[in-house]
Amino acid sequence: MRRFLPCVLTLPILLLSGCGTPEQEVSPDPPTVTEPSADDGTVTEEPTNEGEEPEEGGEAPVGSHRDGSEYHFGEGAVFPYPVGAYEEEFQEGVEEDVVYTVDDVVLSPSGRVAFTLTVEVPQLGRVFGTGLLDVRCSYEELEGPATSEARLGELETGAHPVDMECEAPDSPSSVLISVVNGEDEADFRGPVG
Structure with a gap:
């Protein structure tokens, strides 16, 4: 029973921390980069291919x-x-x-x-x-x-x-x-x- 108890106590910690490291998490939307347009000064956002x-x-x-x-x-x-x-x-x-x-x-x-x-x-x-x-x-x-x-x-x-x-x-x-x-x-x- 002593060996089982520590495993049960770690379950809430695992659930709260998620199933992966931040590097492994997948974002549904790619990050965007904001760049000024050269001709009229407006700003456009384009998805980046980071990752x-x-x-x-x-x-x-x-x-x-x-x-x-x-x-x-x-x-x-x-x-x-x-x-x-x-x-x-x-x-x-x-x-x-x-x-x-x-x-x-x-x-x-x-x-x-x-x-x-x-x-x-x-x-x-x-x-x-x-x-x-x-x-x-x-x-x-x-x-x-x-x-x-x-x-x-x-x-x-x-x-x-x-x-x-x-x-x-x-x-x-x-x-x-x-x-x-x-x-x-x-x-x-x-x-x-």
């Missing part, structure tokens, strides 16, 4: 390059899709992001470039098709298709990694990996580890 941290491994946050620029390995290429099982059920203005990522790019013992392509599928209310998926590797003068023993097919909600390989010239220092799936197109470039 946002990079993705795991210190990489840049997931982003969308609509200007045709290239992604780095480990960076997510984002493509919005409407939510709903059928086109007539799509909810107007409601979209979720499908994210493609290329990482773990290395020269395999067989002299081929090996990498992992991951397709992250959100809750769309339907499966996500990859029947039109085409992945290619490009070097200075050489280009060829990426191959895999596994097929992605129709994907349920979740992350779907697939290991792929490409032919490679002798000891390539970098590679451009192009991922095309229907209208989704993203180029990833980086060093070969």
Whole structure:
């Protein structure tokens, strides 16, 4: 009984102090920064992105390059899709992001470039098709298709990694990996580890 009593006495203290440290508490509204406007002297408030941290491994946050620029390995290429099982059920203005990522790019013992392509599928209310998926590797003068023993097919909600390989010239220092799936197109470039 003596061991149980101190635990019971600490319960009100835990309840009063909350379930986390101030650093862990989440604010429903982001902090705002007040900045004077340069032209008319009025003050505008804009949300800040304080507290946002990079993705795991210190990489840049997931982003969308609509200007045709290239992604780095480990960076997510984002493509919005409407939510709903059928086109007539799509909810107007409601979209979720499908994210493609290329990482773990290395020269395999067989002299081929090996990498992992991951397709992250959100809750769309339907499966996500990859029947039109085409992945290619490009070097200075050489280009060829990426191959895999596994097929992605129709994907349920979740992350779907697939290991792929490409032919490679002798000891390539970098590679451009192009991922095309229907209208989704993203180029990833980086060093070969």
